[in-house]
Amino acid sequence: MLNLDTKVENMVGVGPKTALKLQKLGIEKVSDLLYHFPARYDDLSKVTRIADVKVGQTCCIEGKIVDIKNQRSPKKRIFITHALLSDQAGSIKAIWFNRPFLTRVLKRGENIILAGKLEYGPAGIYLNNPIYEKEAGILPVYPETEGLNSKYLRKLIKSAIHLASQINDFLPNEVKKHQNLIDIDKAIRQIHFPTNQSVILRAKSRLAFDELFLLQIKMLKMRKDWQENKAPKMIFDKKTIQSLVKKLPFRLTDAQRKAAWEILLDLQKDIPMNRLLEGDVGSGKTIVAAIAMLVVAKNKYQSLLLVPTEILAIQHFGSLIKVFSDFNIKVGLLTQGKNEINGHKVQRKELLEKIQEGRVDVVVGTHALLQEKVSFNKLGLAIVDEQHRFGVEQRATLRRKSFAPHLLSMSATPIPRSLSLAMYGDLDLSILDEMPKGRQKVKTFFIPPNKRESAYRFVTKQIKNRRQVFVICPLIEESDKLGVKAATKEYQKLKKEIFPEYSVGLLHGKMKTKEKETAMHNFKSGKYAILVSTAVVEVGVDIPNATVMIIEGADRFGLAQLHQFRGRVGRGKHQSYCFLFSDSSSEKTKKRLLFLVKFQDGFKLAEQDLEIRGPGELYGIKQHGFWDFKMASLKDVITIQKARKEAKNIMKSGLESYPAILSKIKEFEAGRKLE
Ligand code: ADP
Numbered sequence: 297m298l299n300l301d302t303k304v305e306n307m308v309g310v311g312p313k314t315a316l317k318l319q320k321l322g323i324e325k326v327s328d329l330l331y332h333f334p335a336r337y338d339d340l341s342k343v344t345r346i347a348d349v350k351v352g353q354t355c356c357i358e359g360k361i362v363d364i365k366n367q368r369s370p371k372k373r374i375f376i377t378h379a380l381l382s383d384q385a386g387s388i389k390a391i392w393f394n395r396p397f398l399t400r401v402l403k404r405g406e407n408i409i410l411a412g413k414l415e416y417g418p419a420g421i422y423l424n425n426p427i428y429e430k431e432a433g434i435l436p437v438y439p440e441t442e443g444l445n446s447k448y449l450r451k452l453i454k455s456a457i458h459l460a461s462q463i464n465d466f467l468p469n470e471v472k473k474h475q476n477l478i479d480i481d482k483a484i485r486q487i488h489f490p491t492n493q494s495v496i497l498r499a500k501s502r503l504a505f506d507e508l509f510l511l512q513i514k515m516l517k518m519r520k521d522w523q524e525n526k527a528p529k530m531i532f533d534k535k536t537i538q539s540l541v542k543k544l545p546f547r548l549t550d551a552q553r554k555a556a557w558e559i560l561l562d563l564q565k566d567i568p569m570n571r572l573l574e575g576d577v578g579s580g581k582t583i584v585a586a587i588a589m590l591v592v593a594k595n596k597y598q599s600l601l602l603v604p605t606e607i608l609a610i611q612h613f614g615s616l617i618k619v620f621s622d623f624n625i626k627v628g629l630l631t632q633g634k635n636e637i638n639g640h641k642v643q644r645k646e647l648l649e650k651i652q653e654g655r656v657d658v659v660v661g662t663h664a665l666l667q668e669k670v671s672f673n674k675l676g677l678a679i680v681d682e683q684h685r686f687g688v689e690q691r692a693t694l695r696r697k698s699f700a701p702h703l704l705s706m707s708a709t710p711i712p713r714s715l716s717l718a719m720y721g722d723l724d725l726s727i728l729d730e731m732p733k734g735r736q737k738v739k740t741f742f743i744p745p746n747k748r749e750s751a752y753r754f755v756t757k758q759i760k761n762r763r764q765v766f767v768i769c770p771l772i773e774e775s776d777k778l779g780v781k782a783a784t785k786e787y788q789k790l791k792k793e794i795f796p797e798y799s800v801g802l803l804h805g806k807m808k809t810k811e812k813e814t815a816m817h818n819f820k821s822g823k824y825a826i827l828v829s830t831a832v833v834e835v836g837v838d839i840p841n842a843t844v845m846i847i848e849g850a851d852r853f854g855l856a857q858l859h860q861f862r863g864r865v866g867r868g869k870h871q872s873y874c875f876l877f878s879d880s881s882s883e884k885t886k887k888r889l890l891f892l893v894k895f896q897d898g899f900k901l902a903e904q905d906l907e908i909r910g911p912g913e914l915y916g917i918k919q920h921g922f923w924d925f926k927m928a929s930l931k932d933v934i935t936i937q938k939a940r941k942e943a944k945n946i947m948k949s950g951l952e953s954y955p956a957i958l959s960k961i962k963e964f965e966a967g968r969k970l971e
């Protein structure tokens with residue numbers, strides 16, 4: 297007897313070869329088959345009278361086969377099948393190439409439906425290579441693999457569709473009622489064998505809702521599990537914080553104050569914090585993090601600041617030492633190439649020992665921190681900067697790293713709020729939606745090839761005024777993963793041909809730590825007028841005197857990423873500029889880049905990116921591992937919000953009272969590796 301767990305190879309009509317092909321589509325069991333959804337539908341439900349069809353149009357007709365025969369084309373050695381069909385009002389020819397078996401399937405005298413394009417050739421008017429069906433209806437067209445066509449899949453699914461009634465309809469009745477959703481068996485039946493267009497939509501809504509709902513449940517559960525741990529309570533006194541804040545060369549923005557306050561309140565609890573601090577490039581996240589680390593150190597606990605690149609680690613290390621200079625806080629730096637404490641070189645072994653003994657209060661580091669056996673004495677707070685750069689896996693490692701530190705993630709990727717709820721539903725959110733005072737707009741220009749010269753002349757003037765310039769290069773070859781070749785080539789060109797009288801520096805991921813550092817140092821100190829770089833500088837780097845950001849091949853980057861690059865300039869008091877160089881003549885590309893010219897606001901740009909390129913391309917989502925929904929879309933903000941609301945209600949009344957959901961979650965997790 298067939299059931300949902302039956303392996304497809306045990307179904308009638310599925311041989312070992314077919315089973316392998318099905319496997320390629322991810323179909324192993326009958327239930328997978330039922331969840332293999334059509335990519336689209338061919339509507340053969342509306343037939344036109346043969347007398348009314350027009351040449352050049354795609355049409356669908358119904359008629360009796362008056363004649364059908366195969367012919368071998370003498371020259372080309374191909375089979376041509378000719379058929380003649382007629383209905384009450386007319387008749388029409390149909391032609392297929394290389395499908396001799398058709399004469400066995402379609403018999404004279406039979407009634408069939410044909411759909412295809414009506415063309416005109418030497419032999420008159422004919423339907424070219426039409427699809428055929430014996431009954432009118434809406435036909436699902438499946439994502440296919442070679443040798444498994446939709447016709448076959450339809451037949452196979454039909455033989456199992458009665459099992460739809462055995463699917464676990466995990467969605468509680470009250471949710472279905474609230475959200476006006478149909479039962480799962482009905483949805484599965486109708487997605488495969490719809491009777492009209494509107495039932496397809498109903499089926500899709502139910503199936504999409506399921507995925508988003510399960511994701512939300514999963515995240516809320518993760519959050520709950522996380523919060524069942526105990527974290528150390530951090531007491532803070534306002535005086536200490538004020539003494540740090542007073543010393544800063546600027547006033548905190550209201551948004552920074554609010555975010556810091558939210559974080560401090562979290563730290564006071566023995567429930568581990570799990571918060572995302574989101575703020576556009578330059579909104580000042582680091583200092584907010586520093587305030588939290590100060591409080592943690594005062595409570596005699598350690599903090600860890602994890603960053604994606606070495607350059608950034610070194611920079612943060614430097615600024616933290618400065619910020620903490622009055623506080624007797626020991627800051628350590630741990631990267632692949634560098635080990636330091638408060639600016640003094642130490643042996644790696646010594647550093648690791650001191651961390652373990654609790655004699656370093658704040659540790660700044662890169663991935664090295666995660667990979668190695670770094671053990672902390674009393675880790676109270678872990679901060680992940682530019683968290684979208686870290687994979688889900690890595691975030692998970694961090695949680696396992698110690699019993700349960702407070703966790704703060706920081707991201708400069710402004711994503712629309714609803715999307716961030718979908719992606720980071722397990723996190724609380726603090727948003728820096730206000731830029732520090734006096735930040736100027738970075739004037740942005742789209743530069744086609746014929747304006748390149750004049751852009752360079754402009755840049756020369758900036759350099760003469762002692763300003764500095766970034767040049768970002770995209771990857772030009774697949775094999776050039778780190779962009780070494782691209783950047784090196786551009787560097788040579790600028791140095792020799794375009795700006796021979798100025799000093800040009802180079803920065804890419806393949807350089808040794810020492811070399812990278814020297815390059816950054818030389819740029820920071822003003823020795824280089826121009827720094828040619830790969831996307832390495834994209835994150836974090838702070839050079840207030842740089843006023844020009846040139847992006848080569850700008851069309852190759854997403855808006856969010858371009859916005860990050862642009863955030864590298866406009867950090868000082870001088871007017872800054874961003875030039876988007878592009879050789880692309882596509883209007884679409886130009887239109888996309890012009891958004892950047894028009895908008896300075898990262899949130900707006902992220903929304904545009906989402907609109908144009910879809911969520912898969914949005915920064916960080918790829919690492920997240922759930923862009924491969926079968927039906928749901930991360931663009932579907934409304935359903936995301938509804939699913940979240942319902943999931944919250946369920947969690948409130950206790951997930952244990954919903955065994956059907958729990959078992960579905962298990963299934964869902966087995967199917968797609970979330971966290
Ligand atoms: P991001 O949010 O991109 O990480 P940073 O924390 O690196 O931003 O801050 C960018 C720059 O702005 C730094 O030089 C920092 O010292 C400065 N800064 C931070 N907060 C303020 C503020 N309230 N007013 C002026 N400058 C600030």
Ligand code: MG
Pocket residue numbers: 581582681836
């Ligand atoms: Mg930053």
